[in-house]
Amino acid sequence: MQKAKLTLKTPAQSKSIVRISETVSVGGSDLLIVGGPCAVEDLAQMEAVASRLATGQIQALRGGVYKPRTSPYDFQGLGVEGLKILASVRDRYGLPVITEVMAISQIEEIAEYADVLQVGSRNMQNFDLLKALGQANKPILLKRGLAATIEEFVMAAEYVMSHGNPNVILCERGIRSFDTYTRNVLDLGAVVALKQITHLPVMVDPSHAAGKSELVPDLARAAIACGADGVIVECHPVPEKSVSDARQALSLEEMVSLARSLEPIAQAVGRTIPSAVTGNLPRFSYDLLPTAS
Numbered sequence: 242m243q244k245a246k247l248t249l250k251t252p253a254q255s256k257s258i259v260r261i262s263e264t265v266s267v268g269g270s271d272l273l274i275v276g277g278p279c280a281v282e283d284l285a286q287m288e289a290v291a292s293r294l295a296t297g298q299i300q301a302l303r304g305g306v307y308k309p310r311t312s313p314y315d316f317q318g319l320g321v322e323g324l325k326i327l328a329s330v331r332d333r334y335g336l337p338v339i340t341e342v343m344a345i346s347q348i349e350e351i352a353e354y355a356d357v358l359q360v361g362s363r364n365m366q367n368f369d370l371l372k373a374l375g376q377a378n379k380p381i382l383l384k385r386g387l388a389a390t391i392e393e394f395v396m397a398a399e400y401v402m403s404h405g406n407p408n409v410i411l412c413e414r415g416i417r418s419f420d421t422y423t424r425n426v427l428d429l430g431a432v433v434a435l436k437q438i439t440h441l442p443v444m445v446d447p448s449h450a451a452g453k454s455e456l457v458p459d460l461a462r463a464a465i466a467c468g469a470d471g472v473i474v475e476c477h478p479v480p481e482k483s484v485s486d487a488r489q490a491l492s493l494e495e496m497v498s499l500a501r502s503l504e505p506i507a508q509a510v511g512r513t514i515p516s517a518v519t520g521n522l523p524r525f526s527y528d529l530l531p532t533a534s
Contacts, residue, residue: 242392242395242396242438244396244399245395245396245399246399246403247399247402247403247407248395248398248399248402248409248439248440248441249395249438249439249440250437250438250439250440251440254440255440256268256440257407257440257441257442258442259380259408259409259410259441259442260380260408261273261301261337261339261356261357261380262301262337262356264335265300265301265337267410267442267444267470267471268410268441268442268470270511270512270513271512271513271514271515272465272469272470272471272472272503272507272512272513272514273300273301273442273444273470273471273472274298274299274300274301274471274472274474274500274503274514275299275300275301275302275303275339275444275471275472275473275474276290276294276299276301276302276303276473276474276475276476276491276496276500277290277294277302277303277304277339277475277476278290278303278304278305278475278476278477278483278485278490279304279305279308279475279477279483279485279486279490280304280305280306280308280316280318280319280323280483280484280485281304281305281306281318281319281323281326281327281340282319282483282484283319283326284326284329284330286477286478287302287304287326287327287329287330288330288333289478289493290302290304290330290476290477290478290493291330291331291333291334291336292334293478293493293494293496293497294336294476294493294496294497295334295335295336295517296497296517297493297496297497297500297501297517298497298500298501298514298515298516298517299336299496299497299500300336300337300515301336301337301338301339301356301357302327302330302331302336302337302338302339303338303339303340303359303473303475304323304327304338304339304340305318305323305340305341305485306318306319306320306321306322306323306324306327306340306341306351307320307340307341307342307343307344307347307351308341308485309341309343309361309363309364310485315485316484316485321350323340324340324350324351324353324354324355325354327340327354327355328354328355331356337356337357338354338355338356338357339355339356339357339358339359339382339473340354340355340357340358340359341358341359341360341361342358342359342360342370342374343361343364343370344370345369345370345373348373348374348377352377352378352379355379356379356380357379357380357381357382357410358374358377358379358380358381358382359381359382359383359384359412360374360381360382360383360384360397361384362384362385362386362387362414362449363386363387365383365384365385365386365389365393365394365397366386366389366393366397368400371397371400371401371404372400372401372404373404374401374404374406375400375401375402375403375404375405375406376404376405376406377406378406379408380408380409380410381401381406381408381409381410382410382412382444382473383397383398383401383409383410383411383412384412384414384446385411385412385413385414385416385428385431387415387416387417387425388416388417389416391431391434391435391438394411394431394435395435395438395439398411398439398441409441410441410442410443410444410470411435411439411441411442411443411444412443412444412445412446412473413427413428413429413431413432413435413443413444413445413446413450413464413469414427414445414446414449414450415427415428415446415449415450415451416428423450423451423452423453423456424449424450424451424452424453424489425449425450425451425452426450427445427447427450427451427460427463427464429445429463429464429467432445432464432467432468432469433467433468436468436469442470442471443468443469443470444469444470444471444472444473445460445461445464445469445471445472445473446472446473446474447460447461447464447472447474448473448474448475448486448489448490448491449475449486449489451489452488452489453488453489454480454488454489454490454491454495457474457475457489457491457499458491458495458498458499458502461474461499461503462502462503462506465503465506465507465510465512466506466509466510468510472503474491474496474499475489475490475491476490476491476492476493476495476496477490477491477492477493478492478493479492480492500514
């Protein structure tokens, strides 16, 4: 990987910290815990998510508004309406938001509302998109392709950085295998390797790796133990009602419990998890709020 001039660790740059808001960053001593649904469905859903997670040591929200679905007949996301919902709950609860960008034409629009632009597994080697994101003034969360080697993953990050954007966060989300018991195989060896060879922050998505909610907490804990800088986890007010990836979503209480369970592991590896927000933030019940039409 000698051609990876910008991503590889050097004596002068052994660790990069990527700031995603005035108070939240990733790559330093604090772990970044991100939670939220696979897809933004309506304002009621995201109010319920944000109001609970803001008091549970989760520092950022995830939620898709443009969804790359295997079937063209599945829910494709709310688009701009979803972006406005994300921005609304961010401003109300102080949680920066991460959402996926699928096309060059979406970059400017998403950057107006979101704090971090995510490149999904299917687009890891969409080189025109990566080049364009290199000119975006927002951090990029780059997910590993479902069959990508570590070198291909690092070089994808190099595309973004070589076009002007140094704020790249790598995300291991599992690679495809012959075994169908889990959705993918979480490659924690790659996490260790990436931390050794690059200076970039490395996060782990145990939800897409496992595909089953009961496996997610242990995989998240293992990720922190092996050196990941944070985790991004799917959760939903009522997981069985989720329009996308319901099987792998935690409940909000399970998400809060997961974050709490990471504390002793973080301490053991010399990391910290920021304290939960205190104060009188409003709380919402997803079942009691009307859904958007």
